[in-house]
Amino acid sequence: MKFSKKQAFYVLEGLRTVHIMALEAGAYVDYDEEPLCIDGEFYERFLSPLPQILEISTEEFGYEIHSVFIAMQKRLLSRIKSDLPEVMSEVFFDPHEGRRSLIQRLESPFLENHQERLNFRNPEKIGRRAFETIRKSPRNMFSLPTVVRGLALIGWTSKYVRDRRKCLFCPAQTDLETKGKYCHRHSQSDPNTEDRTASRLYMQYRVGKKARQLADELGIQTQPKTKSILSEPSHLRTMMDVLVPIEMSEGLDGSAKLESTQKYLLEHCPRVLHKLGGQSILQLKYEELGEKIREVLNPYRFKLDHLQSHIQSFEEWFSLEELVQPGIRGAGKKMRSRVSKAAELATAGYRQVEIAKIMGVQESTVSNWARKYKNHGM
Structure with missing residues (x-):
């Protein structure tokens, strides 16, 4: 069976994703010169057992970032074509297929080592479980089928993250399943619950539209401003938060420091704090607090990376919505x-x-x- 690079999209996207994750986690070494280099020991340990299975040594390629990645990509494709004909049909990418197709094909082989089924509606969990499975695999060729399937699932998750859209009004993201233009607060779909009646949804939509117009008139930027050490697409950087627990990322700030910073921001962002439930929310642990913020502010985002800028952006947004609420004088x-x-x-x-x-x-x-x-x- 012929297996082109295009058909290997999921696998190669998964490889590229974990490569960037390794760099973001601490493998990237900034010598302020070309070519860009990596900490070979950290890189190989973070991606283990992939470099060992593919027999790739970072030292062999002078620790140069792009040379190492290209070598891994070529060798991975070569191994798939020559050694894994049964896996090729499982992981191939067809742009005309629905997004469920890969999950359906990989469900059975993946369930051999897992009791829990792959839930299409929880891509974060799929990607994280795939990454954990790769890292736990033995360092030998017998692990290659598992690694390839895991990379395909990570690639699928990465594509899901990349395809997300921003709400046309506020900093939140839209529901990718409905291919909507608006977030959960400003969408008028599914008016079927007590707090989502058609009239209430329409009112929220109108307030959002007026707030967006006000922001444009005043020249206010409501989208989070983010930075990264690498000029990679934001969806690849986001995958770090999606797939890797904080304790695995040596290059990230510790949870205690982030928790302190978040609480400071929340205490100085009264509108966000009110939306989250008041001062009692500050007693939550870091992971619980982060999940609560994601759930309330931006539920269609897997994890809120760059959390500080998101909280500030939503505080700014809620202040705009206050100014244009119906019945408020001076909001015309x-x-x-x-x-x-x-x-x-x-x-x-x-x-x-x-x-x-x-x-x-x-x-x-x-x-x-x-x-x-x-x-x-x-």
């Missing part, structure tokens, strides 16, 4: 336009008395705007 389009103009004048260096004269209003009015809209440029 005309008022937003006037406040936007006043904010531009303030940014240009005009004093409140000067702004009042230019706009034909009382100085006290400008003072009230400045107090009410201080987070939005005034």
